[in-house]
Every structure is written in structure tokens, then in C-alpha cells.
Amino acid sequence: MSFKDTTINSNELFIIITGVLAYLLLFFLPKRFTRQQTFTMLLIGGYISTFFDNTVCIHPFNYYSVNDTPFMDFWDILSFVMFGPFSYFFVYAYTVIRKNRTTYFFYISIWALISMFTEALAWHAGVYHYKNGYQIFFSLPIYLIVLTLTMCYYQFFIKKQPRKNRLHK
Template identity: 30%
Template sequence: MKLAESFDANEWFLIISFLVITTVTLMLPRRFPTIISIVFLLIGSGIAMYSDFHFGIPPVDLYDINDSKQYEWFDLVTFVLYSPFSYLFLYVFDRWRLEGLKISLYVLAWSIAAVAFEAFAVRLHVYNFQKGWNSGYSFVFYLASQTFMIWFYYTVKNNYNRTKKETSPDWA
């Protein structure tokens, strides 16, 4: 498996994005119990991989990632990059304690930000949309996946509070 077809803008974009977002995530004050942090980190990559398998390869095959149609190490970095984003999404959601319509506005704002970030990544050829995918589809996808993430957050939180040990940190 190749590291990359050619080491240029998209690889640098992925490295810098990964370093910046991971540093921000690590610098944040601890908010969740360890096992919850792991679950919140993993679910982002899980959703990304699950959906890429549907949209990014034949028979649907609407886009390519990075330089070649083949799988390279930087494709894996692309998927891993979703982990700190999903963590941050739920971290801020938990921090702000949003309710009602504010939740919808929060999801809308993150979806717009995600499409903007993705559009920049498209310019640098991290994603190649020539096969039919476009930012409109991405927007709908982000709306849906982030809505799922909100449901997921409440499910995990309820489950934690139901099964946590006496000595475990509280998560109100």
C-alpha cells in the first residue's frame, strides 16, 4: 500500500488539519469519562467509513479520495480526521447544554462549517467530486449524520448514567 501517489497539497492539508484539530482536542479540559471520550472519538470515523463504503466505491462510486483510485495511507488519515471533529461536535454540544430549536441551529451551523471545510479540501484534491457528488449532497449528509450524533449523544449519556459506578465521574 502506497503512502501517497504524489506528496503535495492534499497530503499537507491532511497533516496540518490533523495536527491542528488533534492539538485543540487534546488541549480542551477533560469533560467526559475516558470510555465516553473513546466512544465519541470512534463514532466519527465509524460513520465516515460506513458511508464511504456506500458512496465512494462501485456500484455507486460518486467521488474519489486523494490522488488515486487505489487505497493509500493518506485515505486512512482522511477517515481518522473525522474522529476529533466528532468529539469536538459533541464536546461543544455538551458544554453549551443546548435545548429545543437551538439544537437544530447548532446542527445547521456545524453542517455549513463542515461543507465549507470540505469545499476547501476539494480545492486541494483531498476529495475529487468529478463523478457526480457535490457539496449539496454533503450538506444533506452532514445534517443527517450530525442529527444521528445528537441522538447518539443522548443514548450514550443515558446509558452511562444508568450503568456508571459509584466512584465514576458524574456526567450531568
């Protein structure tokens, strides 16, 4: 392996910086969930990004590639791990805002826009390489589905638990 092969480029730098900042924020936020719930939210974020990236990136779709090679490598795995905290932040922020009948719709919509903005930053850094006519707004339905499923997890598995039980497990 030559020195050139070990140079960190913009997509890898994006993954490192975003991942470190996200996990630091997660670590320093006041705890609102049990370890199991936190771990599950991290898995949801990582798994869903892996699932959709591997679905949309392969034949017959082949709409984009992730990172520098068409093959799964270390940086692809780190990029999936990097997305874990975003599902945690999504649920965490929902637990601290005031809610009414329309909050759910607007909250999901705002986070879908945040997700698209984050994807645009990742695309600009070279994490994603669009092809075959794919455009960023094609990701909107995916984000809406993912955020809705994550909210279902919150509604059915976290919200139903009394608050004192959530923090002491």
C-alpha cells in the same frame, strides 16, 4: 520508488495539518468525558467518514474519489483518522452552550454548514475529487444524518450519566 513519489502534495499536507491541529485541540481542551466516551466519539467520526466515503465512492454511485489513487492507501486511512475529533468537538461544544427548544435544530444546521465548509477546503486541497455530477451540497443530507446520529449517541449514552461519573472513570 523515486523522489517524486515521496513528495507530499496539497491533499496530504491538508490531512497532516488538519489532523495534528484537531488532535492537539482535543488534547488541550478541558476534559468533559471519560476516556471510553472520548474514544467512542473518535471512532464514530472515523467510522462514519469511512463508511460514507466507501459507500459513495464505489459502484454504482462512484461520485468522488479520495486522495490520489482509487485504491485504499496510507493517506486514506489518515484522512479517516483525521475526521475523528470533529465528532468529539461537535458533542463537546453542545455540552457547553445554553440550550432551549430550538437549539438542537440550529446546532445541527450550523454544524452541517461547518462540515460542508470543511469538505470544501478538503476538496480544494485535493482530498476529494468529485465526478459524475456530484456537487458539495449533495453532502448536506449525509451530514444531517451523521450529526443527528452523533447527537443520539450523546443523548442516550453520555447525557444520561451523572456528571461526576463521567469525569472519574
